[in-house]
Amino acid sequence: MLLNDGDLQAIWLTVRLAGIVTLILLLLGTPMAWWLARSKAWWKGPIGAVVALPLVLPPSVLGFYLLLAMGPNGPVGQLTQAAGIGLLPFTFWGLVVGSVFYSLPFMVQPLQTAFEAMGERPLEVAATLRASPLDAFFTVAVPLALPGFLTASILTFAHTVGEFGVVLMIGGNLPGVTRVASVQIYDHVEAMEYLDAHRLSAVMLIFSFLVLLAMYAWRPKPKQGA
Amino acid sequence: MSGIQARFRLDWPGFSLDVELDLPARGVSALFGHSGSGKTTLLRCIAGLERAPQGRLTVNGEVWQDQGHWLPTHQRPLGYVFQEASLFPHLTVIGNLRYGLRRTSGAQRVSLDQAITLLGIGHLLERKPDRLSGGERQRVSMARALALSPRLLLMDEPLAALDVRRKQEILPYLERLHGELDIPVLYVSHAPDEVARLADHIVVMEAGRAVASGPLSDTLARLDLPIQLGEDAGVVLDAVVAERDGHWHLTRVEFPGGSLWVRDGGHALGQPVRVRILARDVSIALVPPSGTSIQNCLLATVEQMTGDHHPALSLLRLKAGPSPLLARLTQRSAARLALAPGKAVWVQIKAVALIG
Numbered sequence: 001m002l003l004n005d006g007d008l009q010a011i012w013l014t015v016r017l018a019g020i021v022t023l024i025l026l027l028l029g030t031p032m033a034w035w036l037a038r039s040k041a042w043w044k045g046p047i048g049a050v051v052a053l054p055l056v057l058p059p060s061v062l063g064f065y066l067l068l069a070m071g072p073n074g075p076v077g078q079l080t081q082a083a084g085i086g087l088l089p090f091t092f093w094g095l096v097v098g099s100v101f102y103s104l105p106f107m108v109q110p111l112q113t114a115f116e117a118m119g120e121r122p123l124e125v126a127a128t129l130r131a132s133p134l135d136a137f138f139t140v141a142v143p144l145a146l147p148g149f150l151t152a153s154i155l156t157f158a159h160t161v162g163e164f165g166v167v168l169m170i171g172g173n174l175p176g177v178t179r180v181a182s183v184q185i186y187d188h189v190e191a192m193e194y195l196d197a198h199r200l201s202a203v204m205l206i207f208s209f210l211v212l213l214a215m216y217a218w219r220p221k222p223k224q225g226a
Numbered sequence: 227m228s229g230i231q232a233r234f235r236l237d238w239p240g241f242s243l244d245v246e247l248d249l250p251a252r253g254v255s256a257l258f259g260h261s262g263s264g265k266t267t268l269l270r271c272i273a274g275l276e277r278a279p280q281g282r283l284t285v286n287g288e289v290w291q292d293q294g295h296w297l298p299t300h301q302r303p304l305g306y307v308f309q310e311a312s313l314f315p316h317l318t319v320i321g322n323l324r325y326g327l328r329r330t331s332g333a334q335r336v337s338l339d340q341a342i343t344l345l346g347i348g349h350l351l352e353r354k355p356d357r358l359s360g361g362e363r364q365r366v367s368m369a370r371a372l373a374l375s376p377r378l379l380l381m382d383e384p385l386a387a388l389d390v391r392r393k394q395e396i397l398p399y400l401e402r403l404h405g406e407l408d409i410p411v412l413y414v415s416h417a418p419d420e421v422a423r424l425a426d427h428i429v430v431m432e433a434g435r436a437v438a439s440g441p442l443s444d445t446l447a448r449l450d451l452p453i454q455l456g457e458d459a460g461v462v463l464d465a466v467v468a469e470r471d472g473h474w475h476l477t478r479v480e481f482p483g484g485s486l487w488v489r490d491g492g493h494a495l496g497q498p499v500r501v502r503i504l505a506r507d508v509s510i511a512l513v514p515p516s517g518t519s520i521q522n523c524l525l526a527t528v529e530q531m532t533g534d535h536h537p538a539l540s541l542l543r544l545k546a547g548p549s550p551l552l553a554r555l556t557q558r559s560a561a562r563l564a565l566a567p568g569k570a571v572w573v574q575i576k577a578v579a580l581i582g
Contacts, residue, residue, distance in 0.1 A: 121312050124275050127299035128306035129326030129374065136300075139325070143316040 007200050009176050010184035017092070017180060018160040021099040025107040025156050026149075028100070033111035034137070052105045059102065063169025066098050070170065088170075095171040095178050102166045106155040114148025115141065151215060158211045161204075230378065230410070233282040234271045236434075243267050243278070243434040249427060251286055254404055254411045256421045256442075259431030265414045268431070269380050272412065273306050274299035285378055303332075305371030305409075307381040311363035313355040319366050320351040326374045335375040336407060344406065345369040345399050361392035365399060372403070379403075379411045385420060400424055405498075422462045422502055423581050447550035449532040449543050459541065460504035462581070463549050467493045479580070483547025484524040488580045500581045505541060507577040508553035512563055514572055522575040526551060528567055531560065544573060 003011070036048055054062055069076045070088040076097075077087055088094030122144060126136035142149070164182040171178030173187065181204060188197035228251040236243040243264045249255045257265040270276040272283060274290070274297060283291040290297045313322050327338060342348050345365040355363055364384055371379060384400075385393045397420070404411070404424060415421055421428060421442075428445050430438040438451050445451075447461050468485060469478035475490045479499055486501060493499055515523055526544040534541045540560050542553045551573060555565075565571070 121308070121310075122314065124299075125306075125308065125312045125314070126325075127275070128273060128304065129370070130300050130329035131325075132298075132300050135329070140314060144314075146316075 002199055003203070004196065006175065006179075007181075007184060007196065010179050010181045010200075011203070013092075013176065013178075014161055014180040014182075017095060017099060018157045020096055021103055021160045022107075022153055022157045024096070024100055025103060026153065029104065029107035029111060029152070029156075033108045034115055034141075036108065037112045037115035051108050054102050055105050059163070059165025060169055062102060063098065063166040066101065066166070067170045070094060070097065090170070090172045090174060090178060092177055095167060095180075098166045098170045099160050099163055102163055103156045103160050106159045107152045110148050110152035110155060111145065114145035114151075118144050154211055154215050158208060161207070228286050230272075230286075230412075231282070231284045232268075232272060234268065234278040235280045236267065236271070236276070236278045241267075241434060243271070245431075245434070245436045247429060247436055247439060249410075249412070249429070249439075251410055252408065253426035254413050254424050255427040255429060256425035257412060257414045257429050257431055258416065258421050258425075260416060262433075263431040264434040265416075265431045266382055267434075269382050269412060269414050272378075273304060273380055274302055275306075300329075303374075303377040305374050305376030305379045307364075307368050307371050307379070307384045309383045309386050311355070311360075311367040313358075313363055313367055313370075315355050317355075318351065319347065319353050319355070319358070322355070322366060323351075323370050323373050326370055330374050332375075336372050336409075338373050341369040341372040344372070344402055359392070360388050361395045364388065364392075364396060368399070368403075372407070372409075376409060379409050380414075381411060382414045383416070384413075385417070386415075397423060419581070423500065443550055447543050447552055449530050449541055449552075458504045458506055459552050459554070460502055460507075461550055461552055462500055462502045465499055465501050467495055467497045467499055470495065477580075481549055483526075483545070483549035486522045486524075486575065486578050488578045491580045493580075502579040502581055503551060503575055504577070504579075505552035505554040507575060508551060509574045509576070510542070510553055510555060510559070510563060510565065511572040511574060515574055518574065520574045520576055522578060524551075524573050524575070526571060526573045528565055528569045528571060530567060531565065533557075544571070546573065 032051065036044060036051070067089055068074050070080070071077045072081070072087060080086065080088055088097060118141065122140050123136050126140045131139060162182065163180070164186070167178065167180055167183055173179050173183055181200060185197050185200050185204070188194070188200065230247070230249040230251070232245065232247045232249070234243055234245055241264070245268055257268060259265050267276060271278045271281060277296065281291050283289070289295060290302055314325065317325065323338060323341070342351070345368055347362065347365050347369055350358060350362060350366065355366070358366065368384065385396055388396065401424065413424060425442050428438070428440065428442050429436050430445070430451070438445050438448065443461050443463055463481045465479040465481040465486070467477055468480040470490060471477070476487050477490045477493060478485050478487050479501060481501070488501065524546045526546040528542055529545050530543045532541050533539070534554060538556050540555055540557050542555065542560070542565065544551045544553060553573060
């Protein structure tokens with residue numbers, strides 16, 4: 001066997017984390033992107049900047065603030081304690097929350113671009129064909145933005161897989177709970193297990209390459225607005 | 227109350243719209259004007275795609291917009307044809323046609339089959355829009371709007387994005403709609419030939435205002451307004467093909483007030499056609515002309531006279547029966563013939579264009 005049990009556990013945890021984060025962000029990011037693409041409100045700019053922050057912020061900074069917020073004295077921590085969930089740091093779901101923030105721009109920005117490229121016209125046409133705004137969103141906007149949804153999901157998934165700094169800050173390094181592949185590699189290196197580090201790194205490298213290859217090769221051609 | 231009563235006011239930076247219109251409940255009403263005159267904005271207000279805060283709109287007695295009442299676009303029983311066909315690229319032609327149909331309730335006055343046949347798109351149904359020509363796309367988009375059985379059909383320069391050949395390909399279909407369906411149409415255009423061919427009623431738009439509104443032939447014959455369809459002032463008359471002279475390749479068309487010989491356009495006897503007569507092609511005589519090459523002479527009465535764009539010229543409105551005509555003469559000719567309102571004269575028509 002090429003990978004040991006610890007590696008496989010880390011990979012499975014990583015895939016589970018990235019999958020859940022992608023699903024959550026599809027639900028949260030779509031309305032945000034829709035609003036950002038179509039709103040004319042002045043605070044659209046500031047909101048857009050906040051969404052893009054994780055692109056430039058060091059992951060440790062993001063992780064630090066999230067740790068404080070979710071900690072026993074933080075607002076989120078008090079909320080989760082009051083709700084009987086307990087504290088999120090150093091749990092899988094704490095990692096999920098952190099990753100949602102960390103990967104937010106990778107979901108919102110491609111979707112926003114797709115919605116903006118579509119313009120008003122298809123929705124106006126749908127309205128003249130008796131479709132309510134919600135109906136038009138699902139039957140016209142979503143199908144037309146499908147390439148955007150695909151790009152956004154792949155980027156979000158892959159970016160979550162590659163996360164390291166935020167995980168260390170708020171997840172720590174608990175096997176089967178928060179020890180994802182990137183952390184596992186770090187552990188191998190720390191323990192001077194270079195062969196193990198090589199194997200897992202190779203898996204990550206190949207995975208990342210295949211994801212990007214799929215995205216560039218299968219990307220549907222942009223359709224001409226007929 | 228039947229017909230369309232519209233009152234809209236909009237103030238945008240650099241543009242304002244202020245119109246009050248009462249349009250007939252049947253036939254084609256053309257909104258005619260230069261680009262930027264507000265005709266598309268007016269159409270969008272009627273569709274509910276633009277929201278004029280102080281607006282009032284009643285269509286055949288049904289209030290679509292009023293103080294505190296605003297029907298969103300998807301609840302208005304209208305059809306809208308955009309300048310670019312705007313088909314949904316992810317659906318086939320039949321998918322596009324069914325999109326609106328599925329969401330329509332109530333009486334089907336136009337069946338899907340009828341719409342498909344009327345626009346001749348039966349062979350295209352399984353295609354995706356990117357496999358259609360520009361003209362075909364626009365026909366599909368018209369069929370899509372018609373299949374809704376709209377109570378009002380709005381068309382925003384549906385031919386403007388097409389080249390001359392495509393335009394000629396679609397115009398006959400539009401005339402068929404006009405002839406076969408009882409749906410009032412608001413047709414936005416800046417193209418004189420389309421208006422002359424299709425419109426029954428014309429609204430002339432200028433800088434966000436409606437400067438004239440009325441039946442096409444009467445409005446074109448107004449002397450107080452410089453409305454020109456194309457290169458010169460003139461009238462458009464509805465006529466019927468009454469006789470064909472195969473030997474000389476001529477056709478006689480009858481209109482209320484007389485008949486005219488025109489070049490044979492291959493029309494069947496009894497077919498309704500339109501003729502356009504420009505003011506510069508009409509001359510006046512006090513006695514029945516003889517020994518002239520001009521074949522079309524009508525008895526008419528001078529109604530009104532006015533100056534023209536040059537001090538040497540005058541423009542006359544005449545009536546042949548109930549049909550208005552315009553004639554351009556020099557001021558000197560008018561004085562020599564002692565023309566005055568009420569005087570009976572012979573009009574000689576040098577050229578008649580058969581349209582449609």
